[in-house]
Amino acid sequence: MITDLSELGEFGFIRSIADRGVIRPEGVILSVGDDAAVFRAHPPGGSAPHSVTLLTTDMLCEGVHFLRNRIPPLDLGYKCLAVNLSDMAAMGAHPREAFVSLALPPDLPVDYLEALYQGMDELARRFEVNILGGDTTSSLRDLIINIALTGTAGESEILRRDKARIGDRIFLTGICGESRAGLELLLSGANDNAYPSLRAAHVRPRPQIAEGQFLAASGVRCALDVSDGLSSDLRHIARASGVGIRIDGAALPASPELTQYCRETEKDLTSFQLAGGEDYCLCGAVSPGLAEKTKRRFADRFGYPLAFIGEVTAEPGIVLRLTKDDFIPLPSTGWDHFSSNSHG
Structure with missing residues (x-):
């Protein structure tokens, strides 16, 4: 039996209490999770x-x-x-x-x-x-x-985490990693005029209310907001839906500012994209039959692209494609409030 909260972790704790709170189930559609x-x-x-x-x-x-x-x-x-x-x-x-x-x-x-x-x-x-x-x-x-x-x-x-299905395309409505870069800039005390878009991504994230409503009205049924880091949030979808996910590293979107910041600071861009946190764009799964139509209509509506970054698979776990034939398991490296690895 696990007695140390840091070993159980934030999401392990959430799962342990998920079934306890619904005393009167009539009318409850989704509770904890x-x-x-x-x-x-x-x-x-x-x-x-x-x-x-x-x-x-x-x-x-x-x-x-x-x-x-x-x-x-x-x-x-x-x-x-x-x-x-x-x-x-x-x-x-x-x-x-x-x-x-x-x-x-x-x-x-x-x-x-x-x-x-x-x-x-x-x-x-x-x-x-x-x-x-x-x-x-x-x-x-x-x-x-x-x-x-x-x-x-x-x-x-309603968009839910448990609606991803094998064969679905995984999408992102924004860029992951900018908030992490903005946080580093704030903590470093660097010139306030440097990388204003990265700083803004951290202190003034834009809630994608219109995007979420658009996706729901378009027939998409699976989504979440990227708050704990993309790798962790993909795992939430996979676990809730009982599926695996394969991500194409080359398909992860990056802004010129984030790319330049990682180059100048000699940081790994992919690590920022996968393990940033507090990005607050939307990530989810859309059926193959809806994917291209949704992508086209999304770009027409919002003026920026819906990025397809991978697909849902039957094999459990999250896998990152580095090259055409090179795949590696993707660890959960995002934020967990109770894990000792999240602090410091």
Whole structure:
């Protein structure tokens, strides 16, 4: 029996409690294990029988998720709401109401709090999200921010992690690795004018709400947002769907800025793409029959390409194709809050 939390890991802990919380299963569609819980707020035959409610929550802790002296409060407030909105994007949902809870250290100035809420308000207005309340308490030292966000979606159009099928194409709606590079720049104290797009990717991620809704309406059924690192999040899809995944390393998209940063710092570009974290683009699986049509319509709608980076296989595990005939197993190298490998 595992007794050490670092050995069990964050996702092992989540799996261990997944079946305990549903005491009243009527109306519950998804509980623990996806980007948001999904349930029917109305009984079957009620006023909205085909609409379901989603609920997600994210906690950001000073010293774990952010450093107060490295991110302005305006950007921190923006990011706190953005990561919740990204969960709704991952489900193809429409975000609705937010609730903000704060644990405040005694040295936090009032103007810091005002800027924090200004950042939240900026993003809330953009996506027509109400901030309806929450809770506050004191903290001995660190700032802790927790946001709960509701959303709605058509029951038949929810994007889920467990819907990948053998033969599906794996897609990405953005570039993985830029946020990690942005974090390195912030921590290094490098020139603030260097690589502004990489810095922005870390402190002001763009929730892909429209992209998620588009994919759901296009018949895609499997997706998540890339928050823990692409290799880890691919494993979430594979485990939930009972499949394997083969990734083509040459197909992973990279921006000129990320490529230049890795070249100048002598970092491995592929490592950034696979094990970055906090990218908040969408990754998922689409059936072969829908793939090219979805790719074409996506580019027409958003003005940038939907990248196909691999395929779903029957063989378990995640495999990376380096060359035509060279494959290697891909370890899970993303973020795990309880693993000792994630800190330091």
